[in-house]
Amino acid sequence: MITKVEPPKANPEKLLTIIEDAYHGKVVLPEFQRSFVWARENIEELLVSILQGYFMGTFLILDTPPEQAIFPFRTVEGLEKVNPKGNSADHPTVRLVLDGQQRITSLFYVLYEPAIHLHNSRNPHHFFLLLDALMDGNPDDAVYGVSLADRRRLSEMQAMVEAGKALNFSQFRDSSKFYHWLYNEQATFVTQEQKAIIEGFYRHFADFMVPVVSVSPETGKENIINIFERINRTGVSLSLFDLAAARLYRKETDLRKLWKEFADKNKDLSRLIKPEFVLKVIALLEGKEARKSALLDIIDDLEKSHFETQWKRACSSLAKAYQRLASPQGYGAVVPRWIPYSTLLVPLAVLLHFVEENRGGEAMYHKVDQWYWGSVFTQRYDKAVDTTSYRDVREMKEWLGGGSCPKWLENPSVDQLDLESVADQRSAIYRGLMCLIVLAGAKDFINGQPAVLKDCQDDHIFPKSEFKSDSRVNCILNRTLISSNQIKGSKRPSVYLPLFLKEHGGEEQRLRQTLHSHLISEEAQQAMGRDDFQAFIDCRQRTFLSEIVKRVR
Numbered sequence: 001m002i003t004k005v006e007p008p009k010a011n012p013e014k015l016l017t018i019i020e021d022a023y024h025g026k027v028v029l030p031e032f033q034r035s036f037v038w039a040r041e042n043i044e045e046l047l048v049s050i051l052q053g054y055f056m057g058t059f060l061i062l063d064t065p066p067e068q069a070i071f072p073f074r075t076v077e078g079l080e081k082v083n084p085k086g087n088s089a090d091h092p093t094v095r096l097v098l099d100g101q102q103r104i105t106s107l108f109y110v111l112y113e114p115a116i117h118l119h120n121s122r123n124p125h126h127f128f129l130l131l132d133a134l135m136d137g138n139p140d141d142a143v144y145g146v147s148l149a150d151r152r153r154l155s156e157m158q159a160m161v162e163a164g165k166a167l168n169f170s171q172f173r174d175s176s177k178f179y180h181w182l183y184n185e186q187a188t189f190v191t192q193e194q195k196a197i198i199e200g201f202y203r204h205f206a207d208f209m210v211p212v213v214s215v216s217p218e219t220g221k222e223n224i225i226n227i228f229e230r231i232n233r234t235g236v237s238l239s240l241f242d243l244a245a246a247r248l249y250r251k252e253t254d255l256r257k258l259w260k261e262f263a264d265k266n267k268d269l270s271r272l273i274k275p276e277f278v279l280k281v282i283a284l285l286e287g288k289e290a291r292k293s294a295l296l297d298i299i300d301d302l303e304k305s306h307f308e309t310q311w312k313r314a315c316s317s318l319a320k321a322y323q324r325l326a327s328p329q330g331y332g333a334v335v336p337r338w339i340p341y342s343t344l345l346v347p348l349a350v351l352l353h354f355v356e357e358n359r360g361g362e363a364m365y366h367k368v369d370q371w372y373w374g375s376v377f378t379q380r381y382d383k384a385v386d387t388t389s390y391r392d393v394r395e396m397k398e399w400l401g402g403g404s405c406p407k408w409l410e411n412p413s414v415d416q417l418d419l420e421s422v423a424d425q426r427s428a429i430y431r432g433l434m435c436l437i438v439l440a441g442a443k444d445f446i447n448g449q450p451a452v453l454k455d456c457q458d459d460h461i462f463p464k465s466e467f468k469s470d471s472r473v474n475c476i477l478n479r480t481l482i483s484s485n486q487i488k489g490s491k492r493p494s495v496y497l498p499l500f501l502k503e504h505g506g507e508e509q510r511l512r513q514t515l516h517s518h519l520i521s522e523e524a525q526q527a528m529g530r531d532d533f534q535a536f537i538d539c540r541q542r543t544f545l546s547e548i549v550k551r552v553r
Contacts, residue, residue, distance in 0.1 A: 010058065015050070015107070015208040016173070018059070018095075022108045025086035027061075027095045028073040029105075036077045036105045039119045040145040043106045047127065047143045047169065053204050058211040059100035066094045076105050078114025098215065111173040122424060123149040127169045128157050133384065134201055135194065140291055141384035151421050153382065164188035172205055240292055241275040244299050251304045258308075262315045269322045272336055277346055280386070281314035282307070284350040289390040317349035324352065331372060332435030334453045340428035340435070341381040347389040348372065351396055364400050370409060371396055373551040376432040377414045414548045419541050423474045425458065430476050434458065436547050437481055441517030445482045447503040448514035456481035461520075462533050463490040470533060477540045478533075480518045493528035493536075519543050 021027040038046075049056050064070070066088050073096055079086050088094050097104055109116075110127045117123050125145045133142035144166075146153045160166035164186035171178055182195055182202075189195060245255040255275075262278070263270035280290035283298050299307065322345060324330040333339040351371070355364045371392065375381055380388060395406040422429050444451045459482040460473065467473045482488065487503070488496045497511075504510040515525050524539035 010211045010213045012209040013059075013212045015210050016206055018104060018210070018212075019107050019111060020173075021095065022076045022104055023079070023083055023086060023112060024091070025075050025079065025083075025088045026091045026093075027097060027104065028075055028088055029101055030096050030098065031072040031074060033097070033101050036102065036109075037119045038102045038106050040121065040125055040147075042102070043110060043118075043125075043127065044143045044145055046103060046106055047110065048140055050208050051129075051139050051142065051201050051204050053208070056103060056210065057100070058213055059104070060098040060213045060215060061100075062096040062098055062215045063093050064096065065092060069094065069096065071096060076108050078105075078109060078112070078116045081114035081116065082112045110169045113170050121147060121426060123147045126154075126157075128161070129167045129169060129201075130160070130383075131165055131167060131189065131198060133387075134197060135189070138291075138384075138387060139201070141387045144383045147424065147427075149421070149424055150427070152418065153379065172202065175206060178202055178206075240279070240295060243296060244276075244279060247296060247299055248307070251307070253304055253307060258311055266315075266319050266322070268326075268336075269319060272322070272339070272342055273318070273345060278311065278314045278318065280346045280389070281318060281349050282310045284347065284389065284393050285310055285313060285353065289386060290346065291386045313353065314349065317353040318345060320352050320356075321345045321349040324348070328438050328453060332438035333431070334438055337425075338431050338434045338438070340376045340431045343381050343385045343389070344372065344375060347393050347396075350393050351400070354397055354400060358400070360400065367396070367400055370552060371406075373432070373548070374409050374412050374414075376428050377417065377548050377552060378408070378412050379428050380408075382428065409552075412552055414552050415545050417545065417548070419477055419544055420472050420475050420537065422476045423472075433476050433544055433548075434479075434481065436544070436551070437519055440519050440547075442481045443514045443517045444484065445480065445514070445518065446484055446487050446500055448510055451481070451483040453481065456483045459488075461528070462493060462531075462536065465490045466492055467533055472533075472537060475537075477537050477544065480520075492531050494531045497525075497529055519547060 018027055046056065066073075073088070073094065075086060075088065108114075109118075113124070113126055115124050118125050125147050127143065127145045130142045130144055133139065144157070146157050148154060157166055161168060165188055167181070171181065182198060189198060241255070241259075248255045259270075259275045259278070276292075276295070279295050279299070282302075283290040283295055286298060286302075288294065288298050302310070325333050325339060325345065325348070328334055336342075348368070351368050354360075355368060358364070375392070380392075392406070399405050417429065419429070419433070422433075424430060438453055442451055442453055442456065443449060458479055461478050461480055462473065464473050467478075472478065487499050500514075501508065501511050504514065512522060512525060516522075519540065520528075521539055521543050524536050524543065527533075527535035527539055
């Protein structure tokens, strides 16, 4: 006898209501679901999609009494931080999310700001809406996530919030607070038209509807797990590259074949970038902005032969940009983890193509270097990447052609950086400084011989075990690239420096040259000799800042 099972039904539901139910412990996750793994960039893309009213996929949900749930379940990650009273047992029915966990947990994270770190980060993030970008018609650039450890960026965003130029997304969860802010608190956007634009985007968010497919408990445990596995195996939304490939197929251009040919020749680079990077380079070569919403139009406008020519140019330029980026004689990112921004490859590729096309000399390449290091140490590519790339390419071409220097690069305040707070290895500044250590030579810390830099480890100079009471022990000022730790171990500098001196034949000058290749000055070496952590940090900060200024100005 065949048991009749009620087929799943799809109904539209308000997205914010689902997130509110997660806050109250009603929307839960089966234990067999993976943990929250989305990074900042994934969340930013989701928020941009919602603000523009784009389809974000369906949710698959199983409604069941909590005491009769066929799977063990848990609340969304971070709930205990913001609502410890949120209890699933308080609800006659709970909603187990079979598909949609990352999206729901991301929005819960944005709106309620639990103090938990994101994937590939050690710190919590807050998300902001940049209102000037909305007014300029650039919603793609309007969403910005900031690590709470990035004190400078966080201070800048808080200043923008106080000035009424930005809004914390957490304010979106309460309509009365939002409208009170819009019409009574902020005094920056005062015209009815401006307020209507902001309200319109808020309404996109607050009224956003999603299709929810409800699964009946009678479907059975095995069938539900099969459905879940099938969704996670095949439920991948179309990327920009997928859409571009479909458009170009009509022109008898096989984009996937072109990408495979590029990836086969550039294995390291292809693992680092997305195929869309090549399309963005093409857009910039065409003098167009590489915005996601415009790329497909640009592709449609190009004839088959012209597109394929530009594809070859873009691929060649990206390969040269990566070579410059990864070289110990170029920008020093000898392994991918030290690349400050992979997104910088796009404008860098276009600028190097421009210099080569115009047969530029050392002066032009030096300007490109200034732009690169300025972008890294001002964290210029932390947000609005596509818009910034377009603007930088346009302004840099003018400067390279004999025009004026971009205003932001005329006198960047890099000499005021607080490097004591830079401890996140994913920070552009942290990675940029590691690259400067590579460029300084980074000899074997123990014996002064040339080191295999790609095999070196990011290690403490003053040992963490001995100086863990000082919050700065993990900051970039106390780190360098070390190829062997056998002699150093967890010893204090006053103990291991004499051992290093012995490895250098007892010659102080040779040891000093080795330490200098790690951007450790003679004065800093003296502080190491007496285990003076404060003096060492102060000395190295001055050395790093001097090196940064030399690169940028």
